[in-house]
Amino acid sequence: MSRIEQFEKMLASGQDGPLVRFSLGNEYLAADEPARAAEHLRVAVNHDPDYSAAWKALGTALDRAGDDSAAMVASRDGIDAAERRGDKQAAQEMRVFHRRIDQRSTCADRRVTCSGPGLAPAGCVPGC
Numbered sequence: 001m002s003r004i005e006q007f008e009k010m011l012a013s014g015q016d017g018p019l020v021r022f023s024l025g026n027e028y029l030a031a032d033e034p035a036r037a038a039e040h041l042r043v044a045v046n047h048d049p050d051y052s053a054a055w056k057a058l059g060t061a062l063d064r065a066g067d068d069s070a071a072m073v074a075s076r077d078g079i080d081a082a083e084r085r086g087d088k089q090a091a092q093e094m095r096v097f098h099r100r101i102d103q104r105s106t107c108a109d110r111r112v113t114c115s116g117p118g119l120a121p122a123g124c125v126p127g128c
Contacts, residue, residue: 002027003023003027004024004028004031007020007027011024016043016047017047018047018048018051021040021041021047021054022040022044022053022054022057024040025037025038025039025041025044025061029057029060029061029064034061034062034064035061035065037057037064038058038062038065041054041057041058044058045077049081050081050084052078052082052085052087052090052091055075055077055081056078056094056097058074058078059071059072059094059097059098062074068101069105071097072098072101072102075095075097075098075101076098078091078094079095082094
């Protein structure tokens with residue numbers, strides 16, 4: 001029986017909680033099923049809004065599922081949760097994650113490349 005099946009069996013038997021949902025979400029992430037992961041990770045943070053590791057994993061799942069705006073919201077909420085708990089490392093990791101998504105979104109929105117010799121074109125975002 002796979003780990004996903006084990007956690008799903010626990011849920012079916014009524015053993016629900018943030019740790020079970022977090023673990024199941026991580027297993028779905030590892031199986032490259034980010035949308036399914038996000039479902040369980042959302043439940044985990046609903047069970048425990050201060051579960052910073054679950055917020056971080058939720059942001060990752062949403063990012064891998066292609067939902068940049070939801071991933072940014074999750075990372076902001078995760079930063080708040082981490083700061084409430086005093087989890088400085090998790091807060092910092094989610095700040096970096098948030099900046100990367102924001103930069104990627106900005107680059108995609110501008111659809112401008114910064115290549116070639118001479119002056120960069122108007123609207124160019126360095127690093128895009």
